[in-house]
Amino acid sequence: MRPLTVRRLLWTCGGLAALLLACVVLALKLGAVPISVTDLVLDLGRIAIGRASELPTDYRLIVFDLRLPRILLGILVGAALSVAGAGFQALLRNPLADPYVLGVSSGAALGSILALIIAPEFALVTPLGAFLGAIATIAAVYFLGRRGGQLDSTTLLLGGIISASFFSAIIMFLMTTLSGRDLRGMVFWLMGDLSTPVPAGLQWIFTVGLLAGIGAIYSTSADLNLLLTGEREAIHLGVDVTRVKLVVYVSASLLTALAVSASGAIGYVGLLVPHAVRLFFGSDYRLLIPASALCGAIAIVLADTLARTVVSPTELPVGAMTAMAGAPVFIYLLRRGLK
């Protein structure tokens, strides 16, 4: 018998964190202006000991004022979407659940756009609207997915996909009828894009909100393991199912909402990453959640680096990269599940 130990958990997460760090260095290096890795590591060291002022200004501008914030945003968004995906998968007992596939991302996007139209003067209005949009969408999809009192996997996914295209259509309508908005920027944002930085005043709210959401889902990970074997079994084993479901429902919606209001609807990360983590590390949620957070961060940092460099000096939205990788995997999982 080899149960999960704290030791194995820490070693795995430590290894993944090191991998993430390597990806961050790589992402800082690559771009329209090439920078050598040795310089970069030395400079990172200089910043760490508080001597950032010694660096040349133009270089500091590119690497640490443009690339680094974008990478940090990518880390937060990737972690949030992956953990939200893993959370939705347990909540709905469906391995294909993901904020994007379920339409939650589109719901959050519509929510934030509507909020922006109604009250553009408040900074907090976008994430708040996104949260309401996310929570309403998942509730709607959940009820669409019920057939005869049971949650039906296929109906649930159809409900999500239909909601997503419905919301996208409304967003398109709003964007076209509202004059004076940056249409290309909006299209990028809809696809999922990291090029717009989070407004300075909101950065703390984002970071704290995302970490709190991930922490809340992680605190239920032992319960989620049991919930996956069945709701009835979980109750008989002593799980407070109502509380656990509420925590995961609210937290996963919050994570999706924050990620979407910062970077638009980046698709398939919440599906791909937990799936890959399960292949390598098994499906114990106590390991799956932190490993998914780290791998999600790695995935987005790499995908965004690719998006910045493949057609350099032009950029692709990062959501285009994740969709190119994610859609085939989704189809593969769906076919395998239908067998």
Add this chain to the structure above:
Amino acid sequence: MSANDTFAPTLGRRELSQDGESSLRLNVAQASYAYSPSAQSAPTFTLSATSFQAREREIVAILGPNASGKSTLLRLISGMIAPLSGRVELDGVETSRLDVRTRAQKIAVVHQESPSVYPARAGDFVLQGRYPYGRALRFAKQEDIEVARNALARVGAEHLANRMMDELSGGEKQRIILARALAQQPRLVLLDEPTLHLDIGAQVELLERLRQLAHENRYTVVVVTHELGLAAEFADQVVLLQHGRCLRVGSPATVYQKELLEQVFEAPLDVELGPAGRPRVNLRARRSEEIT
């Protein structure tokens, strides 16, 4: 650590009975229930007042055809639902009043199948039975691992610990699910149609194991089944249900009467008394002229 050492703390906690006379454990007193689609509408199914008692080491079979109220009675006993009237008590405490964690320490429920979205290893699955004893993220303590190992040994499945649940045969899976129930160190073990997907050899093996476990660990066992033959062979008490009514409670010998069983199960059958005072049931196929 031997098997007995691990289970000893639980045994010590329970008061020892005098002169081999075991104490009353489960008391179902005039318990009834009604399902309604909504609060205003008339109930679609009612279980009328049912009473029986069970002592430790006893096996009770709840017997009846489909839609007779077997599962409802089991849900009442497990405390998932509270009776509309009457009481269901385990060691003098109403099961539906226990908080979910305490309940899981006292009552283990084994369902027909536990299909998981992501199959776990059998060993980890058995460790889930330690959930009601743990805190927060519930990393397994040495004690939990010992208890889980012991539970696996008691169902003869140590060699399956590292196999994935979805690779196991029906009988092996059923043993692992039973081992998880044992790892809960309960006082009451409830089984819902445990033999449904098992072949006849595995059915007999499971029930013999249950009888032995009930005896060694002083469990009270309640089995829901429609297997007349198995219930006659293994149960100390039979609760016979039909259309939500409790028809008889008693030893298999007193409940198994030809006319009664024929009427309840709507099938022609013969009942004869076996060597150990246990009845035997033989199904009699209708001849073709009887059917037409």
